Amino acid sequence: EAGVAQSPRYKIIEKRQSVAFWCNPISGHATLYWYQQILGQGPKLLIQFQNNGVVDDSQLPKDRFSAERLKGVDSTLKIQPAKLEDSAVYLCASSLDGRGAVYEQYFGPGTRLTVT
Amino acid sequence: GQNIDQPTEMTATEGAIVQINCTYQTSGFNGLFWYQQHAGEAPTFLSYNVLDGLEEKGRFSSFLSRSKGYSYLLLKELQMKDSASYLCAVRDLNTGGFKTIFGAGTRLFVKA
Numbered sequence: 224e225a226g227v228a229q230s231p232r233y234k235i236i237e238k239r240q241s242v243a244f245w246c247n248p249i250s251g252h253a254t255l256y257w258y259q260q261i262l263g264q265g266p267k268l269l270i271q272f273q274n275n276g277v278v279d280d281s282q283l284p285k286d287r288f289s290a291e292r293l294k295g296v297d298s299t300l301k302i303q304p305a306k307l308e309d310s311a312v313y314l315c316a317s318s319l320d321g322r323g324a325v326y327e328q329y330f331g332p333g334t335r336l337t338v339t
Numbered sequence: 340g341q342n343i344d345q346p347t348e349m350t351a352t353e354g355a356i357v358q359i360n361c362t363y364q365t366s367g368f369n370g371l372f373w374y375q376q377h378a379g380e381a382p383t384f385l386s387y388n389v390l391d392g393l394e395e396k397g398r399f400s401s402f403l404s405r406s407k408g409y410s411y412l413l414l415k416e417l418q419m420k421d422s423a424s425y426l427c428a429v430r431d432l433n434t435g436g437f438k439t440i441f442g443a444g445t446r447l448f449v450k451a
Contacts, residue, residue: 256439265343265426265441266382278436314381325370325389325430328439330381 225249227331229315235337241303244334248296248317254278256328257290257300258314266314272298273320302336310338341365343442345427350448351417359412359445361427369437370430373401373412376444377423385412385425414447422449 228247236242248255253274258266269288270280274295283290287306292298302309312335316328342364351357363371370389374382388394388403388410400413412425424444431438 258441263443265428265443268438268440271436271438273436279433279438325387327372327384327387328382330383332381 227315227317227329229313229331229334231334232332233335233337235339236305238307238338239304241301242305242336243299243301244313244315244336246298246300246315246331248298248315249329251319252317252329253295253320254318255292255298256314256316256318257298258316260312260314260333262311269300305336305338307338310336312336341429341431341440343427343429343440345425345442345445347443348446348448350450351414353417353419353449353451355417356413356415357417357447359414359425359427359447361410361412361442363408363410363427363429363442365429365431365440367432368405368408368429369432371401371403371410372426372428372430372439373399373410374426374428374441375423376426382426417449419449419451422447 255272257269260266269283270290271278272292290300312333314333315331318328319326344362373385376382386401393402398415426444427442
């Protein structure tokens with residue numbers, strides 16, 4: 224079974240520029256998550272989708288971050304404009320279902336973003 | 340609010356046993372995960388506990404006490420490849436639905 228795919232793997236941009244990340248979850252997984260992981264810290268949930276609806280985006284800095292999941296499959300996360308403190312690894316994960324039943328999350332390889 | 344505490348770092352010897360503790364405070368506890376994360380890689384699932392007690396899976400075991408807000412991950416017969424960060428994550432039910440909150444992780448160093 225193919226895992227969670229993410230691209231790009233690495234990105235270097237200057238502050239105030241914009242950047243977009245793409246995620247393709249495991250086929251059939253209804254729930255998709257975007258996490259931000261700063262070096263030395265645990266992953267912090269930015270947004271969680273159930274199919275193409277948003278379940279939680281309470282920690283998403285909505286003035287600069289946006290995310291969408293068209294047709295309940297692929298997802299994109301955008302940062303515009305980027306700040307130095309956005310330098311982190313952005314992890315995408317998916318699970319069969321995040322509501323009633325409990326399933327573990329499968330993580331993609333992540334995108335390492337460096338903002339200079 | 341929600342809070343998860345784990346030791347920052349631990350060191351153990353190859354072949355030994357190590358216990359990594361995790362304490363948590365949440366308002367809508369609905370289960371606890373342990374994930375392993377090697378440096379530069381994505382987290383991978385190790386275990387899930389929702390009821391009190393010990394769950395054993397090969398060299399790894401995970402324990403949960405809901406009344407104490409406490410869990411531990413036990414690694415037996417340590418191998419060099421077990422050097423990694425171990426993330427405790429709590430599944431929390433709030434008004435928006437289920438959310439998984441991760442601790443900062445415990446970095447384990449296994450020495451020969």
